Amino acid sequence: MKQSVGAKTMAMPTPVWLVGTYDADNKPNIMTIAWGGICCSTPPCVTVSLRKATHSYAAIEARKAFTVSIPSQAQVAAADFAGIVSGRDIDKFAACNWTPVKSELVDAPYVSEAPLVIECRLLHTLEIGLHTQFVGEIVDIKADESVIGDKGYPDITKVQPFVWDSCHRRYFGLGAYLGTAWEIGKTITAKES
Amino acid sequence: MKQSVGAKTMAMPTPVWLVGTYDADNKPNIMTIAWGGICCSTPPCVTVSLRKATHSYAAIEARKAFTVSIPSQAQVAAADFAGIVSGRDIDKFAACNWTPVKSELVDAPYVSEAPLVIECRLLHTLEIGLHTQFVGEIVDIKADESVIGDKGYPDITKVQPFVWDSCHRRYFGLGAYLGTAWEIGKTITAKES
Numbered sequence: 396m397k398q399s400v401g402a403k404t405m406a407m408p409t410p411v412w413l414v415g416t417y418d419a420d421n422k423p424n425i426m427t428i429a430w431g432g433i434c435c436s437t438p439p440c441v442t443v444s445l446r447k448a449t450h451s452y453a454a455i456e457a458r459k460a461f462t463v464s465i466p467s468q469a470q471v472a473a474a475d476f477a478g479i480v481s482g483r484d485i486d487k488f489a490a491c492n493w494t495p496v497k498s499e500l501v502d503a504p505y506v507s508e509a510p511l512v513i514e515c516r517l518l519h520t521l522e523i524g525l526h527t528q529f530v531g532e533i534v535d536i537k538a539d540e541s542v543i544g545d546k547g548y549p550d551i552t553k554v555q556p557f558v559w560d561s562c563h564r565r566y567f568g569l570g571a572y573l574g575t576a577w578e579i580g581k582t583i584t585a586k587e588s
Numbered sequence: 589m590k591q592s593v594g595a596k597t598m599a600m601p602t603p604v605w606l607v608g609t610y611d612a613d614n615k616p617n618i619m620t621i622a623w624g625g626i627c628c629s630t631p632p633c634v635t636v637s638l639r640k641a642t643h644s645y646a647a648i649e650a651r652k653a654f655t656v657s658i659p660s661q662a663q664v665a666a667a668d669f670a671g672i673v674s675g676r677d678i679d680k681f682a683a684c685n686w687t688p689v690k691s692e693l694v695d696a697p698y699v700s701e702a703p704l705v706i707e708c709r710l711l712h713t714l715e716i717g718l719h720t721q722f723v724g725e726i727v728d729i730k731a732d733e734s735v736i737g738d739k740g741y742p743d744i745t746k747v748q749p750f751v752w753d754s755c756h757r758r759y760f761g762l763g764a765y766l767g768t769a770w771e772i773g774k775t776i777t778a779k780e781s
Contacts, residue, residue, distance in 0.1 A: 397705070397730040398740075404632045405729050405742055406706060407658060407749045408762065409625060410601050432602060432625030433754070434637045437718040439597045442635065444627045465600060471766045475773030490776055512590070513599060521714060523723060525630040530716060536598050537590040547591075548755040549598055556600045557766055558751070561626070562741040564769040569601065570761030573664045573750055577757065580668030583683055 404430075408558040411474055411566065414443050415462035415495070415504045415512075416454035418482060423495035423504035425464065425487050426451040427478030429559035430526060439533040441513055444526040450482040455529050459517040460501035463531075464509035468557045468568045475566070500534045510542045510554045597623075601751040604667055604759065607636050608655035608688070608697045608705075609647035611675065616688035616697035618657065618680050619644040620671030622752035623719060632726040634706055637719040643675040648722050652710040653694035656724075657702035661750045661761045668759070693727045703735045703747045 409429040416424050430444035441463060445452045455461050466474045473491035480487065488495045494507035498514045505512040515531025536549075544550025551569065558567045573579070602622040609617050623637035634656060638645045648654050659667045666684035673680065681688045687700035691707045698705040708724025729742075737743025744762065751760045766772070 396733055397700075398733055398736060400729045400731055400736075400741060402632050402726050402728055403741075404626045404629055404634075404726065405704075406603070406605075406626050406634050406656065407704070407742075407744050407747060408601055408603050408751055410599070412599075430626045430628070432635070433597045433599050433623045434635065434714075434721045435623070435716040435719040436597055438716075439595050440716055441597075441599050442625065442627065442721075463599065468763075468766055472772045472775055475767065475769055475771075476776035477773075479770055479773050479777065511598075511600070519714060519716070521627075521712060521723070523628040523631075523633055523712070526628040528627045528635075528723075530714070530721075533595050533597070535595055536593045538593055540589055540591055543591060543593075545756060548593060548596075549600075551600050551751075551753040551755060551758070551760065554600060558601055558744075558762065559769070560744040562744060563738060565744070566766040566769065566772070567744065568763030568766055569751060570661075570763035573661055573759040573761055574668065575758050576668055576752070577672055578668075579665045579759070580670075580672050582665055583669035584672065 405562050409561060411557050411559050413464040413466060413477060413506055414451055415464055416451050417458055417503060418450060418454045423488055424450060424482030425477050427474050434530060440518060440530050441515060441533055442528055442530050444528045446526055455517060458502040460503040461515050461531055462498060462503045462505040463513040464506035465511040465556050467510050467555045471557060471566050510539045511549050512537050598755050602754055604750055604752050606657040606659060606670060606699055607644055608657055609644050610651055610696060611643060611647045616681055617643060617675030618670050618699060620667050627723060633711060633723050634708060634726055635721055635723050637721045639719055648710060651695040653696040654708050654724055655691060655696045655698040656706040657699035658704040658749050660703050660748045664750060664759050703732045704742050705730050
């Protein structure tokens, strides 16, 4: 029996990403977000949603670019911090002991210490309500050598991204391997044939 | 030292969600997606991206509605299956032994056996490229009584959603509790004060 819990943003899992921008003073800033995801394969695009009131919103509008640095679970405290305070008031890179790296491809910085980073040029801006959704075209992804796995692609078990629990405001790590896509489902395909 | 891995859709973590629709023959269908996320808090909105070639695309366009059923990790094989085959060719609900429930709020069905479901009316359609992004306003969320936790909200540790690894096409469960938001970051705030 299902219960209604109301019209709330209680989808799961949602990611924990650090959106990197330069502000009007060329100061690098990051903002932690959970409202985002991949939205297109070709061109490869990622979406992040921000409130207009944030310092990062104006920066994306002005520079037409942003990065997404994906923190590892060992960086959860700093990632949480970067979602509590505003870049107007504090240098979050310095407070987190993180190093801003200027992207060579887009006008935005990323977090050197994050194992995986995405560089984006702004492709679309969609006004929805409290949040504005920015669609960024992924122009490159960069990964620490230490997290590269098979085929030269990032290994999620080495990146160790973590999940935001919007229902109870908690963070959770990545768990057990459950199966390989387009294989584990074949048990059901077989049953139908 | 970071390596370029190219312009690819290798963000992580990404969700595994079942998009529920009615087709032109009123047949309920589901499609497994990983390109989606929350995109606005007020109004609460969720986004899912689909290729135009899919059976579900036309259904969302026609009915201006969809649901998102969030499967539990025990349902990974069926969720994988629902991403392999098309609703044009097969009754995925029947193949997965799942029960379609007609939403009372929007013109779309959800998966009775999924622990958490989101009912959406179509708010925006954004053409991006290979994928079209549908923004749905969340009109209600329904959860199995067995997964309700504190405050009457869904407990992620009971829902047990899982993660799609787009780099190596694998599924992973939810891992350990890492901390509580707006608390774990205060260690860093304190250092700055």
